[in-house]
Amino acid sequence: MIHFSTPGDRLYLVTDSHISRQAGHSLAFVVEEACRAGVRWVQLREKALSTQAFVELGLAIQAITRPYGARLLINDRIDVALAIGADGVHIGQDDMPYALARKLLGPDKIIGLSVNNLSEAEAACHLDVDYLGIATIYPTGTKTDTSSLLGPAGLQTICGRTNLATFAIGGIGAGNIREVMQTGVSGAAVVSAICGQVSPYEATRELIQKLEAGL
Structure with a gap:
């Protein structure tokens, strides 16, 4: 069971x-600044x-996340997660089946699963995944296959x-994160809203403040 004890626990980079x-x-700079500002989830994609x-790269990023107590998850690559001792993995619908991923990683690692619609989310309820990544909420340049945008x-x-714990992803930024949090979702995942900003630190602080206001 994932516990959200601080606002930073609800923001996922x-x-x-x-x-x-x-x-x-550099990616290391972005991760350092985001963690320094309060992010406690980092997915290396x-x-x-x-x-x-x-x-x-995973080892270098892990050296940044660990002192902050931030969880480091590896996107798709279970072999990389095992090699560096990451906190877990995030898998999609077309990646390794959940049951096999859990068998390889063991019971103590975090596994997140992407879902794109209600039927996939309901199917995931029968799995003991740790959280769902729900996509895609708004149009985004980082994901082109957005044929069925969910919206709030x-x-x-x-x-x-x-x-299950839930993180929304897709086009989320400072302008709409409060609206996202009012849906009952556990947290919000962002890419460009931190990675693409002049100051990743200031961008992260603003997101966390608006996220907290939206709860």
Whole structure:
């Protein structure tokens, strides 16, 4: 069972190296600033790296997250998560089946699962996943297959049908995070709203303040 003891527990950073570089930042800098500002969930998402490079980056990011008590999850790559001793993984509907992922990782690691609609969320209720990542809420440049945007109403429906912890993702930023939190979702996951900002620290602080106001 995931407990949310601080507002930072409800803000989830999904990394994007490309967006970070476009903003003039290294990924390590973004993660450090976000954690310093209060983020306590970091998902390392790297689609193009080799296994060796992913492991090296994972270890470097883990050296940042651990002193802050932030959870580090690896997107998709269970082998990388095992190699670095990450806190867990986040898997999608087309990734390794949950049961096999749990068998490989063991009972103590965190596993999050992406769901894109109500039927997927209801199916996940039969699994002992730790949280659901609910997508996609608003249009976003980081995900192109947004044929069925949920919007706040769709998000609220899903949140009302599950007892699992939930994080909304997709187009969430300072301008709409309060609206998102009013749906009953546990927290919000962001990419560009932190990685693509001039000051990741200030952006994170603003998000946490607005997130808290929306509860």
